[in-house]
Amino acid sequence: MxxxxxxxxxxxxxxxxxxxxxxxxxxxxxxxxxxxxxxxxxxxxxxxxxxxxxxxxxxxxLTASAETSLQRRTDEAAEAKRAIAALALTRIAAGATVLFDAGSTVAALARALRGVAGGVTVATPSLSAVFELGGAEGVHLTCLGGHYRPLSHAFVGPLAEAALERMTFDAVFLGTDGVSPALGICEADAEQIRLKELMARRSHRVYVLAHAAKLGASPFHAWAPWQPGWTLVTDTSADPALLDALRAREVEVLLAPPTSD
Structure with a gap:
C-alpha cells in the first residue's frame, strides 16, 4: 500500500x-x-x-468541529486574506524584526513580504512562511524548531518556546481559528495557544490576522484572552457589532479594503 x-x-x-x-x-x-x-x-x-x-x-x-488541514484552508476566503496581508504589510517597517505565526493568512503576509527590500528579520515556527521567504531578497529568516504539527505545517512545544525566550520582536502577526470578543482568539489545542501567548509577550506590537468569517466563531476550546493594545486586522465584511465589542475591550481594529487584483 x-x-x-x-x-x-x-x-x-x-x-x-x-x-x-x-x-x-x-x-x-x-x-x-x-x-x-x-x-x-x-x-x-x-x-x-x-x-x-x-x-x-x-x-x-476531538471536538464538534474537526480541525482542517492548512492546505484545505488556504483557498478559503482567499481574496480577504490577500487584503488583510496587504494591510498588515504596511505595519512592517524597514529593518524591523518580526515574528510570523502559523496559518494561511499569515502565510499570505509572508508571500506579500517576499521581494520587499529593507533588511527585515523574520522568525517563524511555520514551514509555510519559511517556504515563502526562503531566499527572498532583503529578508533574514530564522525558523523555530519543536514538535511538528502536520495539520498546521508548523512547530510547537518546549523547543519552540525555549527559542522564543531568547528573542524579542518589534511585532508579531498571529493567526487564529476563531475570534470572540469575550474569550479571545481560539486554537485547536492548548499547546498552540501557549505558544501564541509567548509570542505576544515577546513582541512590542501584536497583530491578529483573521478574515470576517472567523469573527464570532468558536470551533475549539483553547483560548488566549485579548490584551489591551492588541490589533485585529480583518476585512470590511466583518460584523460591525462584533468589531464594536472588540473595541470596547481596547482592541484596535484595522479593516482591509478589497485588493485590486
Whole structure:
C-alpha cells in the first residue's frame, strides 16, 4: 500500500469520526479492508497529530468541529486574506524584526513580504512562511524548531518556546481559528495557544490576522484572552457589532479594503 493511500485512509477516518461519532478498530478494519494493526497505527498517528482522541477500542473526534488541514484552508476566503496581508504589510517597517505565526493568512503576509527590500528579520515556527521567504531578497529568516504539527505545517512545544525566550520582536502577526470578543482568539489545542501567548509577550506590537468569517466563531476550546493594545486586522465584511465589542475591550481594529487584483 502506498503512502498516498494511507494518508487518504487516515483522512477518511477523521471524517467518519466527525460525522458518525466514536469509531471502533474492528469496524474500521472491515470498512477499509486492512488489518486491525494497520488501523491501530493510523489511530496512533492521528492522535499524535492532534486530530483524534483515542477511546477504548477505537477513536472519536476531538471536538464538534474537526480541525482542517492548512492546505484545505488556504483557498478559503482567499481574496480577504490577500487584503488583510496587504494591510498588515504596511505595519512592517524597514529593518524591523518580526515574528510570523502559523496559518494561511499569515502565510499570505509572508508571500506579500517576499521581494520587499529593507533588511527585515523574520522568525517563524511555520514551514509555510519559511517556504515563502526562503531566499527572498532583503529578508533574514530564522525558523523555530519543536514538535511538528502536520495539520498546521508548523512547530510547537518546549523547543519552540525555549527559542522564543531568547528573542524579542518589534511585532508579531498571529493567526487564529476563531475570534470572540469575550474569550479571545481560539486554537485547536492548548499547546498552540501557549505558544501564541509567548509570542505576544515577546513582541512590542501584536497583530491578529483573521478574515470576517472567523469573527464570532468558536470551533475549539483553547483560548488566549485579548490584551489591551492588541490589533485585529480583518476585512470590511466583518460584523460591525462584533468589531464594536472588540473595541470596547481596547482592541484596535484595522479593516482591509478589497485588493485590486
Amino acid at each position: 502506498t503512502s498516498a493511500e494511507a494518508r487518504a485512509r487516515r483522512e477518511s477516518i477523521v471524517e467518519l469520526a466527525q460525522d458518525a461519532g466514536p469509531t471502533g478498530v474492528d469496524d474500521l478494519s472491515v470498512r477499509f479492508a486492512v488489518s486491525p494493526s494497520t488501523i491501530r497505527r493510523d489511530l496512533a498517528r492521528l492522535t499524535a497529530d492532534g486530530r483524534l482522541a483515542r477511546t477504548y477500542g477505537g477513536a472519536m473526534a
